[in-house]
Amino acid sequence: MSPPDEAERFDRLRLARTGRVGPVSFRQLLDRFGSAGAALEALPDMARRAGGQACVVPPVSRIEAEIAAGADAGATLLVLGDAAFPATLAATDPPPPVLWTRGDVELLSRPCVAVVGARIASAGGLRIARGLAGQLGEAGHVVVSGLARGIDSAAHAGALPTGTVAVLGGGVDDVYPPENAELYDQIVERGCILSESPMGARAQARDFPRRNRLISGLSRGVIVVEAELRSGSLITARLAAEQGRDVFAVPGSPLDPRSKGPNELLRQGAILCEGIEDIERAFDTLRQLDEPAADSPFGGGTDGVDAALIERIAALLSPTPTPRDELARAVNAPVGAVAAALLELSLAGRATLLPGGLASL
Template sequence: MDNTFDKEILDWLRLIRSPRVGPRMFFNLLSIFGSPKNALSELSNLAKAAGGSNKPCSISEAEKEIIECQNFGAQILISSMPNYSKLLKEIPDFPPLLIVKGNIDFLNKRSIAIVGSRNASISGTVNAQKFSDEISRAGYVIVSGMARGIDTAAHKAALENGTIGIIAGGIDNIYPKENRALYEKMYTKGLIVTEYKIGSAPLPNNFPRRNRIISGISIATVIIEASLKSGAMITANSAVEQGRDVFAVPNSPGSLNTGANLLIKKGASLVESGYDVLSELSYNTRFQKDLFSSDVFNEFKMSNTSIPSDYELISVRKKLLPKLSYSPVSVGQISSVLGEDIVVVNYVLLELELAGKIERLYNGNVVLSSKE
């Protein structure tokens, strides 16, 4: 890559690795300031305006991460690149960048997620292998989360045809440890994907965010054995929120893993084989045409938001924070109660979030920061 392109990756990496900058914040900043470089120069000022501080990720830190990725044989893909998953960019909080190792061509092939219990039964394991084999032989890439149980069975059955593992830690962090041999095969025959920094541990809070990528990169998700409060159920809910199809394999009523049954009651399609999944999808015309055409980055680039005047900002800054609590409220509700323009409210919320005064929930609602 040439130096200009390296600089673009460096700026994207620095911004997303800066304190309190997640995917939504990243693209909010991009929409206001036009580029990561411009946003980086404003982070400290934005946090200071809300009575806090925010020190951007340094150039040396970002360079170190890039070198570590290169040494490990991994690549950094920013979402403006053509080989970044176009389907993933359809979800509202897609990662600004991915770190990948393996066959990156899989990112833009049609894929189906298969997820389920870590404590899979023999029957569940056999089903995962069967579904994965049947679907992958039909030309679909199988996506899962590299966990033990259903995930592992699905990846192994699809290795020869194409599979993507989405993980909740660094690209070099093998979890669980017993899957070391599978990881090594995935690094060469498949593809491992993460949004987390190389070397980072798979922390508990990372897994729900990992699950949104599993469903977001897939046209459909298949649930095989899942307890009611499992990660697989979170993945299924993410798929529904993202407008993707959900399929479920029914389980015995006496089983602990009755999540799939609940999904069927709520409208998920009951399937008994991979061929059932393929048959159901054949009726979904949305995926019979080339849907890979969205470019959210360009949309942000073309619609920069103007910065409110000092007069507008001072007025909202004075009254916004005292009105917030630990009960979630939407930006629309805040704007309505305060009687202020939503653009100005959003800008002040951005300042408060960068200062660590508030937190944004997954659905975009706002609460006071629990760390204050």
């Protein structure tokens, strides 16, 4: 993907903020039409052809206001295709369309390791997180976490001298939790704040899975220090495994509920982490994360999709995610044609595109 010019960067931000355009459809639209500008022009016809209402494209004034708010906050916008866009995130499936950052953007291109865990952490867990983060920084790694209470905050604090990245659910100007305001300011000065959300957005519950996916996608590996069985940290660990990252777990006492998460990860095959040596040993064999991206399923074509094929595919969809290849076999059509039809159904609000080539109602 060639670096976009300023007009295309503007259009990519506008496309990313368009209703019903998520990370999967964003990347497919770029692959299909070659530019965000061309995709924006095509959206109305695509939605009508798929039997739905047109996507709500934000007015130019709203995108101008978001860019102005970023400039006022001293934030930097990165769109997919920018030279400074983190390579590890660009290689995820699907990649985030746009990112806002505050602080040292260069940290995003260095080897990163995530340290996550319980918000209500034990004194021992906080000490372990802080110590591991410090050792990782001294070994040349950038520590990534989510600026939450507990383990996240301890990890950021331990890595401040060498650089740390805080990934937020809200906008990069949304300081949450409020008691981390001083730590937030320190990270802006000595690290980097990162978010997919628009400037001014306040974090909602639905934003945290997206934030967790950025944490794991940015990192070579994820270390879980303390976490209960039903926690966001285990979601981050699962996402890391799906993305081909290494998952580390710090073992703990079976009497402490906060150890049940890491201990369960160890049962599932996570790497035992008792210190920096365990992490470095695993990274000696870590495969490269910068493999070439797969060819576009569209083959570069921009022609419309047959309406009859769209309806045949729509009839096969259910709430259970179905692989794109399976749909192609069912309708006896090329995978590229099925992918294009699913994209139009998604833009019409009749289907949901999911990572891994899956689609559902």
